Amino acid sequence: SQTIHQWPATLVQPVGSPLSLECTVEGTSNPNLYWYRQAAGRGLQLLFYSVGIGQISSEVPQNLSASRPQDRQFILSSKKLLLSDSGFYLCAWSQRGGGQPQHFGDGTRLSIL
Amino acid sequence: GNSVTQMEGPVTLSEEAFLTINCTYTATGYPSLFWYVQYPGEGLQLLLKATKADDKGSNKGFEATYRKETTSFHLEKGSVQVSDSAVYFCALPNSGYSTLTFGKGTMLLVSP
Numbered sequence: 366s367q368t369i370h371q372w373p374a375t376l377v378q379p380v381g382s383p384l385s386l387e388c389t390v391e392g393t394s395n396p397n398l399y400w401y402r403q404a405a406g407r408g409l410q411l412l413f414y415s416v417g418i419g420q421i422s423s424e425v426p427q428n429l430s431a432s433r434p435q436d437r438q439f440i441l442s443s444k445k446l447l448l449s450d451s452g453f454y455l456c457a458w459s460q461r462g463g464g465q466p467q468h469f470g471d472g473t474r475l476s477i478l
Numbered sequence: 479g480n481s482v483t484q485m486e487g488p489v490t491l492s493e494e495a496f497l498t499i500n501c502t503y504t505a506t507g508y509p510s511l512f513w514y515v516q517y518p519g520e521g522l523q524l525l526l527k528a529t530k531a532d533d534k535g536s537n538k539g540f541e542a543t544y545r546k547e548t549t550s551f552h553l554e555k556g557s558v559q560v561s562d563s564a565v566y567f568c569a570l571p572n573s574g575y576s577t578l579t580f581g582k583g584t585m586l587l588v589s590p
Binding site: 371397399408409411414416422424455457463464465466467468469470471472474 | 514583
């Protein structure tokens with residue numbers, strides 16, 4: 366069966382510090398991968414998605430970036446965090462092909478001080 | 479592009495009450511439809527899905543029927559429990575099918 370791992374679970378960072386969040390998927394090949402942010406409240410904001418190694422689509426221009434160095438690894442980064450980057454970050458994967466459901470990790474709670 | 483509209487919450491119910499959370503959509507063609515659930519402090523979990531018109535998705539006592547005529551996919555449960563307290567999201571693929579479009583979420587609070 367497929368599993369998705371996301372870490373760390375919680376992170377407290379000062380303004381201006383760098384960020385690296387990692388997500389890996391096991392038990393499947395060539396997945397689509399996604400990064401979301403969920404601010405206070407409950408709406409989901411799609412940040413990036415990837416349909417293959419090195420292929421990244423950005424949905425929202427901001428100081429975050431994403432990379433996919435391996436087939437089942439997806440990394441969210443920032444060089445300098447802003448207060449507005451606080452939130453709950455979720456990684457997800459789906460099978461290739463139209464209309465597949467996405468499967469989510471447990472999330473990372475990021476607090477910026 | 480495709481879009482989804484959910485009823486605003488919170489929905490507050492007593493244990494064993496009947497639940498309906500409304501979801502309507504606009505879409506090109508007949509995409510699959512999904513309901514997700516998010517418990518406090520956790521990621522989203524796929525609750526149920528339907529892949530074509532008149533399909534009924536079901537899981538853990540929850541049901542939703544894909545209604546093409548009314549472009550709806552309402553979530554129902556006959557008798558809610560306190561443990562059902564969570565945020566529920568309706569979703570469908572976007573017109574390019576690479577991503578999902580999610581509703582804003584409906585919070586359900588069930589009291590004993």
